[in-house]
Amino acid sequence: MATSLAQAIAGARRELAAAGVASPDADAALLAAHALGLSRGETEAKAILGAPEPAGYRELVARRVRREPLQHITGRAPFRQLDLAVGPGVFVPRPETELLVQLALDHARQWREHGEVHPAVVDLGSGSGAIALAVATEDPACRVTAVEREPEALRWTRQNLAGSRVRLLECDYRDVTVEGSGRFCVVVTNPPYVPVGEVPGDPEVRDYDPPTALYGGDESGMLFPAAAMDTALRLLRPGGSFVMEHAESQVETVADALSRRGFVDVQCHRDLTDRPRATTAFLPGERD
Template sequence: MNLRALLDHAVAVLTTARVPSPEADAELLVAHVLGVSRGQVQAQVVTGASVDAEQRHAVLELVERRAAREPLQHLTGRAAFRSLELAVGPGVFVPRPETELVAQLAIDALLAVPGGSPRAADLGTGSGAIALALATEVPHAEVVAVENSPRAYVWTRENATRVGASNLRLVFADLADALPELDGTLDVVVSNPPYIPLGAIPRDPEVRLHDPEAALYGGADGLDVVRAVSATAWRLLRPGGTLVLEHGELQGADIRALLDADGWRAAATTRDLLGRDRATTALR
């Protein structure tokens, strides 16, 4: 079958299913099956390349699953995050592009620590995305990644092994009482906790049906785990250390008030590239 015809069919199916980015997803699924990059798929289309029956069948099967709103990252087994390619699948939260801003805020705080080896912890690390970004982009830092979900921890461990950051340590523990041996010694604590209120249902089927509930919902007001992160970070950070929290676009004011009440200083909310409140930072 002609590759262009296969791609056109895939785009049509995904468009009908209202998948948000049908052209990109179709090209990425074909690239996955063919074992090439998306750019190489585009080049092969221009040169009139064809696919064999087995490849066609594999692409069509993946397209149908994507049309049913199974996450693209589950189908390919990969998610891009900053300079990293992470392994993901059922049981772990798929890292989002907006979380790259959260990682950047934590990286900037680490780089601002004078001398020596700055120390950071990522509470509720999931796939390890933020922790691995810190460890690879600030190689002189010591980073600890904390996760309490057995299903997610499998992916955390796989990604740590794949990336091979020797300055990263994994800890299987609940974030509420994690790392007592590090009390008062860390420079940065970062977290992307579950922050969706229990009564709020995510619009996207990929999130609603496939992301683990423990990574989504944060109690009646969405802030239960944020409160736990605030308490743990207060315990772990040295005076002057930085807390970085991801949250929903309508939660900035509530989180600043929560942090102010807990004794944090200089709480400030940063907007993402779409102009939505995305992360709040504060000083111990």
């Protein structure tokens, strides 16, 4: 007797839970939707109506049991209003990072309230292009630049930014050309910040996210975040803002590093899980 879609999803839930997957119910349903080429709601409706198990579903579940990221299997990652292409070689954007987009949008809006019609925003180390594209999509008045250097990540950056208004600079964010100096209203970044030697426990992160997008360059994890701060000093207009994600353990270190560089109004922000996730700071001076 053929296995029904509902039976297949129920079995997948059990397998994924036994493998330690954090969200077995959602993943089982989303993999079924991917196999069918339907939305999750449409898939659930077909399961209720007694549809059969789709071809290839068990292979998809087996990949997830091996802890391959769901986003690598489906090739897609939701992020705010976006559906991004992702895969090997690029950091999978996290829901927690959506906070950075909101902070950047809020600061860009403040610039418009001061008369800046098209606030310039730059995303350092853009990876999939998630932050840059989200800002450009949700606030079309912003002039957004994305900076990315890693060849494997750039494959995905280019794909996601194709057809958008986001300008892509293919270089190290420490080497952004002088044309950008002193012209940006907002600098936003989610740099690598995991301390070297602190290997993430989740296989999806440890074994699949590119090390260049994870590790912060030294035992404190602050080498690349500090470089982003230095770049922001050069790129920001007077009164411009810096928005950066970091680890919970780095809140005080980040605040001290920003203050030492002359940034003011340094403030930590919590994400939807109430964890310290990002810090904002401003370059001194009047907005002109």
